[in-house]
Structures are given as C-alpha cells and as structure tokens.
Amino acid sequence: QVQLVESGGGLVQAGGSLRLSCAASGNIFSINTMAWYRQAPGKQRELVAAISSAGMTKTAYADSVKGRFAISRDNAKNTLFLQMNSLKPEDTAVYYCNTRGPYYFDWGQGTQVTVSS
Secondary structure, three states, X not given: OOXXXXXXXXXXXXXXXXXXXXEEOOOOOOOOOEEEEEEOOOOOOEEEEEEOOXXXXXXXXXXXXXXXXXXXXXXXXXXXXXXXXXXXXXXXXXXXXXXXXXOOXXXXXXXXXXXXX
C-alpha cells in the first residue's frame, strides 16, 4: 500500500514563497505521472501541476499558477516537490499529491497553505 505524505505548508504573506514536498513509501514516481492538487474551503479539488514519470521531463500547470509554481521530482528519493513563488491569497488551500490519473493512490492528509493579504 503506497502512502503519500505531504509537508512544507504554512502561513505566508502575499508575495512570499513556500516549497512543498511529497514523500512516497514506494518507488512510484519513475512509473507514474504525478501531480499536485489543491482544495480550498467549499471548492472542489483542482489540479495544480503535473510532471511526467521518466525520460524527458514534461510539466503542465493550471493557468492560475503558470509562471509562479514549479513542479519537480527526485525519483531516487521518491519525493515530489512544488516550489510556489509570488503566492496570492487565492492560493490558500490544502495541497495534495497523487498520480495524474486515471487511477489514484489513497489520498494523504495534505498540507495547509495559507496566504495572507
């Protein structure tokens, strides 16, 4: 059973930066396209960024974070990252990692990101 553990969230002022990490209990990043998602209060979970599994790295971003966020992975350490810069109050949400789909591992607890104005 793969476990995903997100960390690195916190409270930050608008314009600040945070780096999120997602540690997996197994070697999954080299065989799965991985992604970061977020869910704000009262809203559906949304895809934030995705990264291909191996070979030539391909990334994709939601329009709302393009140019501010960067997804990366360290397959050897089974860790996924999300560098978030120029944070805005609307980025406030719980952030999760998982595969890009169509199948998903059990969702972790997520990590809370709160951006104050």
